[in-house]
Amino acid sequence: KQRNGHEPEFLQAVEEVAETVIPYIIQNDIYYGKNILLRMVEPERVISFRVCWVDDKGEIQVNRGYRIQMNSAIGPYKGGLRFHPTVNMSILKFLAFEQVFKNSLTTLPMGGGKGGSDFDPKGKSDNEIMRFCHAFMSELFRHIGHNTDVPAGDIGVGAREIGFLFGMYKKISNGFTGVLTGKGMSWGGSLIRPEATGYGTVYFAQRMLETKGDSFKGKGVVVSGSGNVAQYAAEKVIQLGGKVLTLSDSSGYIYDEKGIDEEKLRYVMELKNEKRGRISEYLETYPHAKFIKGKTPWEVKCDIALPCATQNELNKDDANTLLNNGCICVSEGANMPSTKEAITMFHKAKILFAPGKASNAGGVATSGLEMTQNSLRFNWTREEVDLKLKDIMSNIHDACIEYGKDEDGYIDYVKGANIAGFVKVADAMLAQGIV
């Protein structure tokens, strides 16, 4: 706390892990007294750099770029890049820390990292995005590599940005390698990678519901966000027979009582991905829907909630409203969207609750599959990748049960994910000595 007191999101993420992992360490001699968690919370390397670029008016702009290389005990650093004005050291360290546990849970050989910039892509032209991405990569390239550190997308970094970043990396390194994931299909990408985080979040929820003999069929589902994760979570919910009631962005949420079906979702995808519009524009085509400005969608009555926008978007009051409205399952698509108090309420009510590091691990898992395909110089089919994704989500679910089942039979997925993620990384760190 003394060292990181000015980093609230990082402390929040560490506290959540510490509360469940420290009792486990105390009970297990092989970990006790080795300061293993103390070592895990200190990033192996933190890189901060200047990014200068020229906007369309010819003015020079300056942003700050970062890469946090958190832990490489079980593989090269792996984790996304976020471009958003709120990006700072605390946010990236919390994301990098979560990533270490998440990547361990996937069972694939990936360490944890995260990076990005306080650059705001909103309202920028394609040319400005390209110039920024090229400038960002002209420094980042010296710190990454397909065996060292393999970044991917996150908020504000989608297929377009990965393309520009990859182009610059390839040019200055003079090599075509799998240094980034989320690439286009014709230049090294993997099928299902765009869908993977959203699909995985729903696959995980499906496994949780099965423990109660339940399913998505006929359920009312509230989804937040309308970006990559939200879009594909919604798509999978629709395919499984659920009714998607909401989507949102930072300006508010839309509520479609009749349900957002496949056709309406296609419209949202075009609106957000091609036209880069706002979610409120949904009403221009579907005027029966409502737009609730400046609010999050948790006040809408639902059976299942999928927070897929950003950290701390679901607080204690929201949790209370969801529970009073009869919500039985929350599966996090975003990273740390529920506050600590909200999670405590879900646990007290004994509903199904999956933390992002378990339920949204499908994205990075499929990135791991992209890395494997790049190394093999081979592409798996859509069905093959989807099957592997389903398998991985199912295995993560089972690992959570192994370490998270309480005496009364309730599955504490937070405890399960933290301990299962910890064990693999801790074992590797112990085997490698103090490095």
Ligand code: NDP
């Ligand atoms: P996108 O940039 O594609 O979409 C983000 C969505 O969240 C947008 O609808 C955005 O609205 C909204 N949002 C962002 N910041 C805020 C905010 N401060 N308040 C309210 N709404 C906000 O990002 P992704 O879908 O990729 O990421 C969403 C979440 O999922 C993040 O937490 C990310 O870390 C996590 N995640 C993503 C993975 C991936 O594979 N992409 C993998 C694992 C986790 P607006 O357009 O108005 O900003």
